[in-house]
Amino acid sequence: MPVKKAHPEAESPQGDAELAERESRWNHALVGSGLGVWDHNYRLNRKYYSPTWKTIRGMAPDEEVAGDYDAWLQLVHPDDRDFVAHAIERQNAGDPDYQIFQYRERHRDGHWVWIDCRGACVEWDENGVPTRVVGTDIDITARKEAEETLSRLSRRLDLALEISRIGVFEADIENDTVEWDDRLIAIYGLQGASHQIAGDAWAKSLHPDDRERVLGLAGRSVESGSDFQQEYRIIRGDGVERIIRARSAFFVDGNGQRKLIGANWDVTEDVALRNELQRAKDLAEARNRELEAAKESIERLALHDYLTDLPNRRYLDKMLDERSAECRAKGLALAILHIDLDRFKQINDTLGHRAGDAMLQHAANVLRHSVRAADFVARIGGDEFVILCAVDPASKKIGSLAQRIIRELRKPVRYEGHDCRFGASIGIAVDNGARLDAKQILLDADIALYRAKGLGRNRFEFFSASARRDIISAKRLADEILIGLERHEFVPFYQLQFDARTLDVTGVETLARWQHPRHGLLTPDRFLDIAEDLDVVSTIDALILERALADRRAWITDSLSVPKISVNVSARRLADPDLGKKLRALKIEPGAVAFELLESISLDDCDEAVAANLKKLRKLGIDIQIDDFGTGHASIVSLLRLSPKTLKIDRELIRMLPQSAEQRKLVGSIIDIGRSLNILVIAEGVETEDHIRILDELDCDMLQGYALARPMPAMQIPSFVRAGSWRQGQTAARALQAHLSRELPSRATK
Template sequence: MIKLLALRIVAIYLLLACLFQIGYIDGVSNVMLSIAGILTTAGFLYFAIRRNLELFSRKEAVFWKREENKLRSTLESIQDGYYETNMEGNLVLFNHALVDILGLPEDELRERNITEFMSMEDARKLKQTNQWVSHTGTAVNCVGWEVIRWDGTRKSVEGSIVLIRESEGGRPTGYRGIIRDITERKDSERMLEESQYRYKSLFDHNPDLVCSIGFDGTFTTMNPSTEKITGYSANQLMGRTWSHLLGTGSKLRMLRYFVRAKRGISSSFEISVQHKHGYNVDLQIRLVPIIIDNQVVGVFAIGKDITEHKQAEETINHMAYHDALTDLPNRRLFIEQLTLGLVQAERGSYKLAVMFLDLDRFKYINDSLGHTFGDRLLQTIADRLHQCISTTGMIARMGGDEFTILLPVVIDENTVVQTAESIIEAINQPILIDGRECSVTTSIGISLYPDDGSDAQTLMMNADAAMYRSKEINRNTYEFFNPVMSVQASERLEVAQELHKALDRNEFVLVYQPQLHFESGQITGVEALVRWQHPRRGMVSPVEFIPLAEETGMIVPIGEWVLRTACRQNKAWQDAGYGPMRVAVNLSAYQFKQSNIVQKVDEILQETGLKPEYLELEITESISMQNADYVIETLDQLNRLGIQISIDDFGTGYSSLSYLRDFPIHRLKIDRSFVNDITASDGDAVIAASIIAMARSLNLEVIAEGVETEKQFEFLLSKGCNEMQGYFISKPLPAEAITDRLLINKITATGHTFMQNN
């Protein structure tokens, strides 16, 4: 009996040696090999002991029982699951680690088939593997499958399968093996695989340039975006250095940061690379060291294409410093350059000139011909200024029709004069826009450093004052600044500020100049004229404040006030019983161009109760000749209201008789410039007579203004002029004085008696 047991033990150890020979070489650790050996030996011993326990004596049984417990303890101490099955796969022996892996209590696990814990596919593969092991007698290791635990959770396992024989060379009785839980390892492998996939996806599909560079500066890897951004294929770039993509300046910049990256320091910077087709691509580059085992082994370059961003940035910057219409530098850039020029002029001990200019009557042209025409005109002026200024000078648009010129180096003041004269000559040349010819003039003011100021603000202010002085004197000329202009500019500014408050303070008053009918001698109308009754300056002439009102835009509300006040006064005279007559109100170009002018006039008539036929609106000849279609349409609407229309200052413009024939007007007013010398100048007499004759042929009435002498009166009467106004009849009078005249007019039969009483 002892001999038989010994033989069985020897057989067990021979099997153990065999297991070590075929052990877990492919994919199983040395630890697992050791465990496999121990468990296999333990299994054989346990099996031998269990099969032969009844053969021993009581003393021997105790001994072997103790050994069995040791082996059982050994099996339970390891973390991997040990199992033995019969040939059908039913579990006959297993340790507690297997219980944990399969997730079923030990008493319920015995005799269960191991395939119950697998998917159908894995069970099929296990059966095939068992058949192969049974047929060949060769052990199999590293068999992997997924355990489906009793609670439905899953674990990835890896195991070995060894055939159990009844004796050496005997029939197979079952299978034994080890199952290791490799769930964590599988999860790690899956996470690593997913991480690698994500990295590859990030690398391949990243819209930014991503490449790795060796210590020698050669490309080692690159993504498709690198090819797209540079225009070179990977084959063309691999093994080449980054330096051939860069210009000299960019190479030095890149080299500086590349050296830092090789030292382990990340850097971010902008650089320009040259595309394969020759144009530059702006990149925001970040160089990141590649560190493995605490050693820098290369450099990652990540580059974002910021070409469009840079272009947009440059566009925005250009817009911030340039005028959108003319593309000239704007006020901001001009002041910066002027300030810089002053520093250089001080260092170089030379002079500097600032020139201010604007276009005479530009607002009138802009309002008459439209803003599109005005914009084209300003662009043309900007081009002509460029032709007059050397490359060292600078032209800027301040806004509207105002331009400034900087001459940073003035050695001889005659060069400033020559420049101003060339500008005036260039601007005076006729301008043809969309088939329409236009002529403009300019007024220029000049200040010099250091004579007229030492800072940008002072020089600009003084040049502006000189420009206004040029405009006041004669226009179409230039003026150098002198200190007197500064006082005048200050006063002008003060007047402009007070003008804004004058309406609210009720400082405007109307005076009325009678209009006399030649044949009847009766007052047939009055012209309303505005005056400014300033609390400190006294009565201010329209010549002083009307141009300012036009420049500041106050002319529109002032004109509306004049129209309302005149209509209200005329209605008051009629209500007082005086004979009905016209009140003439002059419409400025700015009022006439208001889109709601017809509606506004109608509202005032409704408000004051004056009938339309007793209101006469005077427009200047120059207004009537600009944008004739608009003028005719507007005049037609006013005429349909029943309002009288007259052309003021007739003869001073360039009237087209064809237009004049189409205008719905009632009378022409001969300008006083012709009446003044009507008896002394044959030319003026002929013009006046021609206007009267032409008006009669067009069935229009004629009124002459500025009649101051009896000879003028007699001449106009002899030529058939219908009406007149002027100091020969009466100067402009306040409403109260006109009331007295109307009373006299009411009881006087002839104009001759009226003049004697005057």
């Protein structure tokens, strides 16, 4: 208790004795209670403070108290100072409302001490004025701190419940009563209801579809004393449906009563969000599955042929490395079969691409059923397939597999009423060992395939070192051909053509030669096949034509008359849609040039492009000659349709004329056919005087061969023609005699 103002009245000796006695009695009673006793006797102007009172404030028990009220008041906490001054005044006045009050006072060591002050007036004067006030102070700092901690925790809990919108209830199981807090009442929409809620209020609020399930769970929880946790729907007091999440637990209170405390919170939005997230997740997973499926589909499409569903070239490249590693690890050999369909193009050209696609699908099925499950089959483009087989190095079964595939593919395939027949050529390469290289084996199989097709097709060939050398040589020659075109190494040679009766020069055939820098002058048999593979034959034809026209102009300038030059034309050049435009640019003199067409490419199978170009040639004044006639399959009808200017009888028919009467009859028949159709006839391969004589007797129009002139470069033509060496000897005499014999009868008839 603080030091209080002294009462103005003096105290009597008798009163002092009684006060001392009474104070002694209180002191003994309260010494062990922890209460600091204070006694203010205003009548005697005497104040007493017990040792405990001093200890509470950090004073020594025997320390004297100054008793200065204003000084003491400064020790009171600033926030409590006005209140304390008022409370003391009211307590001194005997106001019962201020018999107990609490405040903070600074301890001797500087901290604040909470003091519970309890005081009351015990003596009054004759006017009813309090003359003595006695009381106790007790240090309640620990209690205050506990209360503050509890208050702080309570505030935190209340704030947390408020923020999370959690409602709390407490149920008395024995008495069947339930107390809800305001938040829980708001959650269930029971505004206006008291905190004491009827026991069945909760059950009635449950959604009808959830009631049986939830009440059953709650009942079992009460029976077993286990915690209750559930999510359910309710129908609020305002009729709105909400979703509640509930948790509760049992406890026994201080009176031994079994109770249940629980929390409910509205999770409607959470559930909606959860459901939305779940839907989004399901949708994302569905889309991921679709993407995975699409990815797998794309990967499959990227690695498989769309038509046959076989692996494609890209997949093959991947498998080459895998199978190489597998064979090296297991000590196996890797066999590669490169398969190319024979006569497939004819089916495409005659029955259309749908028929061709059907044949490719049939071939794919044959290959699938011909190999083992572990073998790999791929279509690498067009009508080409590849098989990879891992086999024992000593195995001889690869040849049998190839033979079986060829046998199956040769069987006719029925398609829309047609029996389609095709075959297969197969190249095989096998290798094993630590240096096994699948890509090299594939190249070797390709070389073997090239050899199989060259040997007649519908067969298989194993790779050999000699085949590789041939391929390398062909590749080198192909490179040299392309370089030769750039360097203008392809030049024309000319073989003169002569009148069979007079042996006068009637023209020249232009022949392509390759002036090779290392091998010298090469004839077409050394380079034509490879040039065709390179698709440069038409380029060579065009170059030779330009050079021949230039040489002819030079001869004319040199006063040498060469009536006509003939040049070979390839099938591809004849089908060129721009051929007419290119020839017009050369400004060819009408009748000065003839194009020689092989019988096999010019007659019965002329397509629209070829037929159109033949018409353009005639308009440009370019004659058509049929080369190598008699060795192909031309018909009289096709000769009539084509209307060539000249036929050239193949040298094979001319060679045996002196020895074979049948050959002479055949050649004579061809000459007669030509004359009947107004077509000139040239005989090639005239190598002896007997050839000249017999052909003259058969009324052949023109001759060409070594017996008269060999092929020569342009620069030699003028001197050769002026020398006339082909007329020397008996050849010239016979020619003159034959000429006179024809002329005399005709003059006699005039």
